[in-house]
Amino acid sequence: MLSFARVSIIGMGLIGSSLARAIRVRMPTVRLSVSDSSADVRARVEALGLADDVCDLPATAVIDAELVILCVPVGAMGAVAAEIADDLAEGAVVTDVGSVKASVLAALTAALPAHVHVVPGHPVAGTERSGPDSGFATLFEGRWCILTPQQPGPASRQLQAFWERLGAKVELMDAAHHDRVLAVTSHLPHLIAYSIVGTASDLETVTRSEVIKYSAGGFRDFTRIAASDPVMWRDVFLTNREAVLETLGRFTEDLVALQRAIRWGEGDTLEALFTRTRAIRRSIIDEGQDTEAEDFGRPHGPPAEPADEDPR
Amino acid sequence: MLSFARVSIIGMGLIGSSLARAIRVRMPTVRLSVSDSSADVRARVEALGLADDVCDLPATAVIDAELVILCVPVGAMGAVAAEIADDLAEGAVVTDVGSVKASVLAALTAALPAHVHVVPGHPVAGTERSGPDSGFATLFEGRWCILTPQQPGPASRQLQAFWERLGAKVELMDAAHHDRVLAVTSHLPHLIAYSIVGTASDLETVTRSEVIKYSAGGFRDFTRIAASDPVMWRDVFLTNREAVLETLGRFTEDLVALQRAIRWGEGDTLEALFTRTRAIRRSIIDEGQDTEAEDFGRPHGPPAEPADEDPR
Ligand SMILES: NC(=O)c1ccc[n+]([C@@H]2O[C@H](COP(=O)([O-])OP(=O)(O)OC[C@H]3O[C@@H](n4cnc5c(N)ncnc54)[C@H](OP(=O)(O)O)[C@@H]3O)[C@@H](O)[C@H]2O)c1
Ligand SMILES: NC(=O)c1ccc[n+]([C@@H]2O[C@H](COP(=O)([O-])OP(=O)(O)OC[C@H]3O[C@@H](n4cnc5c(N)ncnc54)[C@H](OP(=O)(O)O)[C@@H]3O)[C@@H](O)[C@H]2O)c1
Structure with missing residues (x-):
């Protein structure tokens, strides 16, 4: 059984587009709704067929999503979270892929409503490239993904299953560690x-x-x-x-x-x-x-x- | 025309064995005579068929050689040069592949007789591996080899032609630079x-x-x-x-x-x-x-x- 049927990705750069590609391959029935701040990137994502819906605004992309993955630079996480806060579904899991975790945990917790589950994450995988053309579906296979929930629970277990499905190995850890x-x-x-x-x-x-x-x-x-x-x-x-x-x-x-x-x-x-x-x-x-x-x-x-x- | 018909390599590690392989491929008529201080390595070199003669002593390997290439650690160049000094043919070219050049130029000049031509060299190519099994014939292709003769002349031009034949690009430079x-x-x-x-x-x-x-x-x-x-x-x-x-x-x-x-x-x-x-x-x-x-x-x-x- 899939952990999430409707997934939303905000930011379709190297990591966001790799995630989209991996989801397409490993979970073809997931409904994928994405957004990017650049019109050029959105057009490119459409052309590559990386998602079911490509939205101008992050807030539009997250409506109904059971899982939202923020794939923007660490310093932009708080602002993007604030933009989507009002449109998140009750009980949605919100995660990210940022390379730093304590500051993101604080920013997300501050910006998001209490009715969503915040589970920060970081796939330790990447290349030196950027943008939607540089991603690939196998990027996370055999690599570790670290989750840093404030408290482990059903949401972090679901997210763990999701990453494992993409081929990653998952470890839970305190954000500061x-x-x-x-x-x-x-x-x-x-x-x-x-x-x-x-x-x-x-x-x-x-x-x-x-x-x-x-x-x-x-x-x-x-x-x-x-x-x-x-x-x-x-x-x-x-x-x-x-x-x-x-x-x-x-x-x-x-x-x-x-x-x-x-x-x-x-x-x-x-x-x-x-x-x-x-x-x-x-x-x-x-x-x-x-x-x-x-x-x-x-x-x-x-x-x-x-x-x-x-x-x- | 080949610049050298009889070549000797002292030290059959990564660089020495790569040179031997490259010579075999690019100058199959060269008579190759090599030596290594380890009996195991000599046996391995025999087994791999990397040379015409595999000698116990460096001094034996250099007799009659028109080109001698020292492929040992930089700190051992002086001692190896002293070992072969008496057996070098008149007019032989003696070079090396060491990663440092001023100290090698000084050590070789001090140890070797005036009737040979000392032209230190350094192929800027390598891997993290060691030993005769780690070498390969294409290591120098498209890479630079730096020669640091005290004075450019016929010997350094011959050596340049030799390296170019192995696929390298050659540059002459002052040793200190x-x-x-x-x-x-x-x-x-x-x-x-x-x-x-x-x-x-x-x-x-x-x-x-x-x-x-x-x-x-x-x-x-x-x-x-x-x-x-x-x-x-x-x-x-x-x-x-x-x-x-x-x-x-x-x-x-x-x-x-x-x-x-x-x-x-x-x-x-x-x-x-x-x-x-x-x-x-x-x-x-x-x-x-x-x-x-x-x-x-x-x-x-x-x-x-x-x-x-x-x-x-
Ligand atoms: N690269 C890696 O090796 C690697 C590995 C693990 C984790 N990460 C993490 O993954 C995240 C994304 O990195 P990436 O490598 O995918 O970068 P990327 O290819 O440069 O993509 C960055 C994405 O963030 C968007 N963005 C940039 N600034 C923004 C802002 N102020 N507001 C909203 N969106 C903004 C970009 O939008 P535009 O399309 O408009 O430029 C783009 O979609 C980062 O948090 C990074 O720390 C990266
Ligand atoms: N590795 C690189 O990437 C690279 C690149 C450019 C230049 N170089 C230069 O190439 C030279 C050889 O390096 P390598 O990478 O080929 O090393 P290697 O694979 O470790 O081989 C070293 C060779 O030197 C011999 N040797 C060691 N100590 C000796 C001593 N005291 N007296 C006589 N022979 C001795 C070894 O003999 P045994 O068989 O008995 O151990 C072996 O034949 C060095 O001067 C290095 O600076 C290396």
Whole structure:
């Protein structure tokens, strides 16, 4: 039995459109009603046939929905919740996919009526792309989705079944703990990637063209993450400030210790750390959270012809 | 016409064995004579048929060679050069593939006789794997190889033709400049990746198992780089100390500025940086230095079955 027969998605970017595609494939009988603030995106969603109804206003899209999923940047969750508050059906479950949870839990609880069930969520899956064309139906398969309800109950159990149906594995967690965990596994890595790419494009002794040519030495890996959506990530750092600063403090401390080891030529210290860090990748592969193939399975051999000038 | 008819490779790890494979494919008439300090590796190289002669001693492998390529960690170059010095043919070209160049140039020049031509080199291509089984023939195709001869001349032109034959693009550069450029595009990224993986496995509030489960949020990208060979990377940091510390200083400065922007909630500063960093990835893809596919083309969808327990 399906947990929800009528689902509404607000925000048809990478995550919203992936959800729509996954629902189409895994729950073809669900009636899907979506909205997006951009007329272009709505037209594109119509053209791709991603939903039964594509509405101009979020409030229209949520009428009658048993499940509403907010797929907008974390900083916009409160405003979107306020826009739909009056039109939500009694007993509807309202969730989201935002990368930060404590601030979203607070914003949704404040904006929404007591007759709906707020169960914040976060699928730990994504790419560096944005928009409705970048989504795909299999994005959540084998990935974890974290739910952070204030109190677990029938609504969070239904939502868990929903995500499992899409191929995800589900874990329940306190919102504040979620934010500390993701500060380590996602927010700090993004911050550092953005930072190093900024540093590298700003040097006097090494040109930008050299940075690009020799990026296969490791740098290019960081540029993928640093190509992620600027607004989404701005909001993440603004709303998960405490946990990010705390984790960043720890990282800086460790980095300074490494710096010292290099300055004093302490080869054993370096080798010991570099040996220890190998094991964790093995575990990630064994857990099915990354590909076993070397170099992420990147194609080797002659590179593809340079892409045509992007007309956008 | 082939630039070299008899080639010798010392060290049959990832890079040495990739070179051997590439030579087999692209220059099948070359007589290839190799050596490795490990008996197991030598046996494996024999079994894989990667060379015409597999010698116990480097000095045996280089007799008569017109080109000798040292494929050992940067810190071992001087000692290996001393071992082969007496057996090199008059006029032989001696090169290497080490990730640092000024220290290798000094070590080779000091150890080798005046009747050979020293032309240090560095193919900017690799993976996180080690050993003779991890190499492949196409590793250098479309990648850059940097040569840092003290003075360009016939030897460096011959070596350039050799690398181009293997599919690489070649650039000549001053050794010190190489070390500054690679500090940015390779050494700093590795240092940071090792550091963040170390930090993440050492926290009190977030368990190691949580770090692994939710690594798809970005962290897993860093674990690939941090799974690279510990000895190779120890040597890189010990021999390129100045340039690495200088670049690290710049990075830390920029990171502290970002930290401050987060602390004071300066959303515009964050968004401006995050927007600027997008362009550089586009350039890397346009230059053929990374795949166009999202998420490096990682497979999405059901993860492969967890690997069998590795018996090693
Ligand atoms: N990308 C990832 O890897 C990832 C992973 C897990 C979770 N998330 C979370 O998923 C959510 C959506 O991210 P995404 O990657 O799907 O981003 P995206 O592709 O950029 O899509 C963002 C969506 O939010 C809408 N939006 C932006 N600002 C808005 C505002 N002020 N009011 C109303 N709608 C607004 C956009 O509307 P327009 O069409 O008008 O631009 C678009 O529909 C974010 O909360 C993010 O934290 C992302
Ligand atoms: N990996 C990369 O991505 C990459 C890219 C560009 C350049 N490089 C450079 O390529 C070189 C080789 O790296 P690799 O990735 O091929 O490493 P690898 O797979 O670990 O192979 C290292 C080789 O060096 C030998 N070796 C280690 N210590 C030695 C010593 N003290 N004396 C003599 N031989 C020794 C090893 O012998 P055993 O068989 O006995 O262990 C093995 O043959 C390094 O200088 C590295 O900086 C690496």
